[in-house]
Amino acid sequence: MGDLKNKALAVIEGLKNIYKDPKLELEYNNPFELLVEAILAAQESDKKVNAVMKEFFKKYKGPIDIASAPLEELEKDLSSINFYRRKAKLLKSCCSALIELFGGKIPSKVEDLIKLPGVGRKTANMIVGGAFGKPAIIVDRHVMRVSQRIGFTTQKDPDRIEMELREIVPEDKWTLFSLLLLNHGKTICAAKDPRCGECPVSKECDYYNQSVLNHNKD
Numbered sequence: 001m002g003d004l005k006n007k008a009l010a011v012i013e014g015l016k017n018i019y020k021d022p023k024l025e026l027e028y029n030n031p032f033e034l035l036v037e038a039i040l041a042a043q044e045s046d047k048k049v050n051a052v053m054k055e056f057f058k059k060y061k062g063p064i065d066i067a068s069a070p071l072e073e074l075e076k077d078l079s080s081i082n083f084y085r086r087k088a089k090l091l092k093s094c095c096s097a098l099i100e101l102f103g104g105k106i107p108s109k110v111e112d113l114i115k116l117p118g119v120g121r122k123t124a125n126m127i128v129g130g131a132f133g134k135p136a137i138i139v140d141r142h143v144m145r146v147s148q149r150i151g152f153t154t155q156k157d158p159d160r161i162e163m164e165l166r167e168i169v170p171e172d173k174w175t176l177f178s179l180l181l182l183n184h185g186k187t188i189c190a191a192k193d194p195r196c197g198e199c200p201v202s203k204e205c206d207y208y209n210q211s212v213l214n215h216n217k218d
Helices: 002-016 031-040 046-059 063-068 071-077 084-102 121-130 141-150 158-168 171-186 206-217
Strands: none
Touching (some): 002 158, 002 171, 031 046, 031 084, 031 121, 121 171
16 A cells, blocks of 8 residues: 555656646536536536536526426527436436535535435535535546556446545545546546557556556567
């Protein structure tokens, strides 16, 4: 575990040199907006969600606006988003539960957020870390892939990966670590054809040391 903790710190330092201000790609002004966007971003690009939300939030300013909107109207306003009908129903259910359970206020704890329909641990951690600035391990597909390649985990379940990373990464660096890996996975450490020659942390990476270097030796 000590070696992994040292590796985590080295990875953070290495990635900080190229991602100076790592952020979520979703654009939001408050926790409510990030909650809505995170639900809509499932199987949809963040860029598309950002584009649609510019008009959406002029009309839907809080959970009560979504909860009380006719489903057909909400569907129409989300019609350019993938799976908009299912997501419209999910948003209404989520906002209704938000009002019932928390008086319409977005909670800042993962354990509370996951009580809402459509909110798993990834989304909950995204809100906790991104909107509230509290420590959070965000395991999206990019963080999962980079964590596996570097050698932080062999797990394939996002929740299990989160729990392992919580033990490896210092708590005060959880959110930074997540955003660095997320950005790295979107750019250099891509799912197909990762650009290992450009990676500043390749010497820390099991995938590079075991696969790429060995292949080059053959």
